[in-house]
Amino acid sequence: MNTLNINNVSLVYNNGHQALHAINLDINNGIFGLLGPNGAGKSSLMKTLVGLQKPTQGQIFFNGTDVVKNPLEIQKQLGFLPQYFGVYPKVSAYNLLQHLAKLKGIHDKKKRHEQIMNLLDKVNLIDAKNKEVHTFSGGMKQRFGVAQALLGDPKIVIVDEPTAGLDPEERNRFNALLSEIGEDIIILLSTHLVEDVRNLCSNMAIIKQGTIVAQGNPTQFIEALQGKLWQKATSKNELLKLDQNHNIISKQFIERAMHVTVLSDVCPTEFIPVTPNLEHAYFTYLNSAT
Numbered sequence: 001m002n003t004l005n006i007n008n009v010s011l012v013y014n015n016g017h018q019a020l021h022a023i024n025l026d027i028n029n030g031i032f033g034l035l036g037p038n039g040a041g042k043s044s045l046m047k048t049l050v051g052l053q054k055p056t057q058g059q060i061f062f063n064g065t066d067v068v069k070n071p072l073e074i075q076k077q078l079g080f081l082p083q084y085f086g087v088y089p090k091v092s093a094y095n096l097l098q099h100l101a102k103l104k105g106i107h108d109k110k111k112r113h114e115q116i117m118n119l120l121d122k123v124n125l126i127d128a129k130n131k132e133v134h135t136f137s138g139g140m141k142q143r144f145g146v147a148q149a150l151l152g153d154p155k156i157v158i159v160d161e162p163t164a165g166l167d168p169e170e171r172n173r174f175n176a177l178l179s180e181i182g183e184d185i186i187i188l189l190s191t192h193l194v195e196d197v198r199n200l201c202s203n204m205a206i207i208k209q210g211t212i213v214a215q216g217n218p219t220q221f222i223e224a225l226q227g228k229l230w231q232k233a234t235s236k237n238e239l240l241k242l243d244q245n246h247n248i249i250s251k252q253f254i255e256r257a258m259h260v261t262v263l264s265d266v267c268p269t270e271f272i273p274v275t276p277n278l279e280h281a282y283f284t285y286l287n288s289a290t
């Protein structure tokens with residue numbers, strides 16, 4: 001079992017902006033979802049956790065090793081899957097993996113070949129191994145991304161907004177793959193797609209303005225809202241009034257009408273109950289004062 005322990009981590013950038021405030025998290029094998037809006041501090045936290053930037057304060061331990069004092073140790077065991085790859089050189093998937101494997105220090109030719117073939121098989125790209133990666137579809141590119149991230153058997157993999165731009169079928173296929181590899185290693189999944197976290201993660205945290213406002217199991221978050229959410233279709237004028245008197249957690253267009261969902265222990269007049277989902281939980285935390 002791999003462990004990542006984060007104690008009281010804060011980060012202030014050189015321009016004085018505080019991106020992280022006293023973060024505490026304990027993460028084990030599996031897919032850990034980090035959910036937050038743009039600018040909340042997801043990238044800052046991920047980069048800090050894997051030693052790519054030093055926290056201003058706090059401690060991080062990966063499998064007992066101090067990441068702040070010894071960042072190279074975690075980086076040797078790290079895989080990274082960015083949202084989009086930059087420009088691909090005009091080489092085949094197999095040859096590109098060869099090149100990346102050499103950069104990762106896999107020098108034994110036979111082992112390198114074996115590992116590449118296993119990974120191509122795992123991500124279902126064996127048949128496309130001689131095709132140039134720039135000709136791949138978005139989903140194939142993401143699966144190729146997984147293969148390169150897994151070169152060298154990393155124990156921790158960072159995945160940044162991986163399903164952006166994928167069609168529903170490719171997204172499902174990609175999520176199934178992520179779920180399979182997440183059994184034996186830590187995967188840190190940074191996203192603002194609540195549905196991906198619901199489908200993939202047994203543990204998650206919600207980050208808002210550099211602070212973790214909630215952490216736990218997605219199911220617990222949903223259960224905590226049972227019997228507390230109410231919905232109503234509304235007009236623009238009525239919305240102003242509702243805003244003053246109710247704790248509105250989301251406003252959504254459903255079939256061309258604005259629907260508001262409110263959090264309350266009792267059902268407000270003219271509202272109907274709603275079955276809570278993770279998106280409601282996410283909005284509840286985002287819209288509550290920190």
Ligand SMILES: Nc1ncnc2c1ncn2[C@@H]1O[C@H](COP(=O)(O)OP(=O)(O)OP(=O)(O)O)[C@@H](O)[C@H]1O
Nearest residue numbers: 013015017019036037038039040041042043044045
């Ligand atoms: N190098 C930097 N110097 C100063 N401020 C920074 C730096 N990098 C990020 N920030 C600021 O820190 C805050 C958090 O940024 P970060 O990129 O971590 O957010 P994020 O949640 O990953 O957002 P996104 O989803 O848009 O990538 C933002 O206000 C950003 O402007």
